[in-house]
Amino acid sequence: MNTIKEDIKINSTEVKIHNLSKRFDDFYAVKGVSLHIEKGDFFTFLGPSGCGKTTLLRMVAGFTMPNEGDIYFDDQRMNNIPPWERNVGMVFQSYALWPHMTVYKNIAFGLKERKIPKSEIRERVKNALEMVNLQGMENRRPSQLSGGQQQRVALARTLVIQPRLLLLDEPLSNLDAKLRIQMRNELLRLQREMGITSIYVTHDQEEALAISTHIAVMSKGEVIQQGTPREIYESPNNQVVADFVGTSNFLECNVKAVSGDYVYLNCPDVENSRILWKTSLQQPPAEGSQLTLNIRPESMRISNKGDRYDENILRGKIITSVYLGSLIQYQVETSSEKNIRVNVPNPRRIEVLEADQDIILTFSPDEAILLHA
Ligand SMILES: Nc1ncnc2c1ncn2[C@@H]1O[C@H](COP(=O)(O)OP(=O)(O)OP(=O)(O)O)[C@@H](O)[C@H]1O
Numbered sequence: 001m002n003t004i005k006e007d008i009k010i011n012s013t014e015v016k017i018h019n020l021s022k023r024f025d026d027f028y029a030v031k032g033v034s035l036h037i038e039k040g041d042f043f044t045f046l047g048p049s050g051c052g053k054t055t056l057l058r059m060v061a062g063f064t065m066p067n068e069g070d071i072y073f074d075d076q077r078m079n080n081i082p083p084w085e086r087n088v089g090m091v092f093q094s095y096a097l098w099p100h101m102t103v104y105k106n107i108a109f110g111l112k113e114r115k116i117p118k119s120e121i122r123e124r125v126k127n128a129l130e131m132v133n134l135q136g137m138e139n140r141r142p143s144q145l146s147g148g149q150q151q152r153v154a155l156a157r158t159l160v161i162q163p164r165l166l167l168l169d170e171p172l173s174n175l176d177a178k179l180r181i182q183m184r185n186e187l188l189r190l191q192r193e194m195g196i197t198s199i200y201v202t203h204d205q206e207e208a209l210a211i212s213t214h215i216a217v218m219s220k221g222e223v224i225q226q227g228t229p230r231e232i233y234e235s236p237n238n239q240v241v242a243d244f245v246g247t248s249n250f251l252e253c254n255v256k257a258v259s260g261d262y263v264y265l266n267c268p269d270v271e272n273s274r275i276l277w278k279t280s281l282q283q284p285p286a287e288g289s290q291l292t293l294n295i296r297p298e299s300m301r302i303s304n305k306g307d308r309y310d311e312n313i314l315r316g317k318i319i320t321s322v323y324l325g326s327l328i329q330y331q332v333e334t335s336s337e338k339n340i341r342v343n344v345p346n347p348r349r350i351e352v353l354e355a356d357q358d359i360i361l362t363f364s365p366d367e368a369i370l371l372h373a
């Protein structure tokens with residue numbers, strides 16, 4: 001007999017979503033979403049509360065019927081296939097374990113319903129318990145387990161039926177911060193090891209970056225950008241994404257001149273601007289056009305020494321200075337009263353600058369992102 005892991009890897013599906021929409025009366029909860037999720041992907045729907053993540057996931061599971069569009073698992077159209085015939089495993093935020101059943105019975109439940117022989121059930125439950133590191137806990141009840149352990153039972157119960165697709169709707173949000181990171185790493189290891197196609201829903205951008213192979217950023221029912229975590233963070237293609245994933249400083253600017261790979265801007269706050277346009281734009285921008293200059297807090301360098309910089313200079317005053325151990329976080333107000341966030345990683349014995357000091361900020365031409373206004 002194969003292990004559960006081997007069987008899951010073989011049966012895992014790819015998912016294609018074409019122009020999918022869901023309306024409640026005349027409100028679009030999901031609107032025109034198209035995605036291609038490859039076999040073995042860890043694909044995340046990321047976006048703020050109410051943007052349509054759960055609705056989209058429920059359509060993949062079959063609990064919610066779309067008004068428009070199609071869903072395919074491999075080459076099979078799933079629109080009219082009921083949830084129990086789709087062979088997907090779903091893990092919810094509330095683990096939904098049976099409180100009166102032992103861990104063993106909770107995990108075995110789905111197999112019993114499928115009329116699997118007893119000896120095979122025993123083998124598969126044992127296998128699933130090992131996968132989530134819960135050996136020896138089979139006789140406990142959910143109330144005798146920690147939150148993290150309950151979450152593992154929920155995962156084991158889902159994996160034991162060998163789904164071709166794993167759906168996870170904010171599965172870690174009931175855990176405290178430390179445990180959440182621990183479980184997230186475990187989930188990551190398990191998913192990569194098993195190679196099971198997974199769709200994960202979260203509004204936590206750090207979690208999404210940490211765990212996903214691909215991310216679809218959603219806003220108001222639509223997917224506004226999709227890509228790898230790195231593409232999403234380093235090359236956001238609009239201001240909503242840049243603002244939601246990580247933090248950013250935005251400056252409204254005007255294109256003064258373009259020369260080769262560089263663009264020179266008129267911004268209210270930046271002296272001697274020179275920006276590499278190629279890292280964020282397909283084509284050089286037109287002279288006179290409006291652009292939003294986007295600089296991550298960690299790309300800003302700060303100094304109170306009166307250093308002479310040649311380009312990309314902002315002058316200002318420190319408003320707040322926060323020591324966070326691994327990081328020093330500043331809020332700076334520029335001469336035109338714009339607030340700029342600056343993060344300085346904290347190697348040993350770095351000088352912490354105090355509030356009220358006059359400082360100079362700078363950033364390098366290849367670290368800024370340009371967005372069409
Ligand atoms: N059954 C329903 N009837 C009417 N409106 C609904 C229904 N289900 C969801 N909605 C609406 O659709 C929108 C999307 O809801 P959804 O639950 O998909 O959001 P979400 O991104 O999962 O949010 P959260 O992060 O808060 O879970 C919301 O505005 C919600 O109020």
Ligand SMILES: [Mg+2]
Nearest residue numbers: 053054055169
């Ligand atoms: Mg939701």
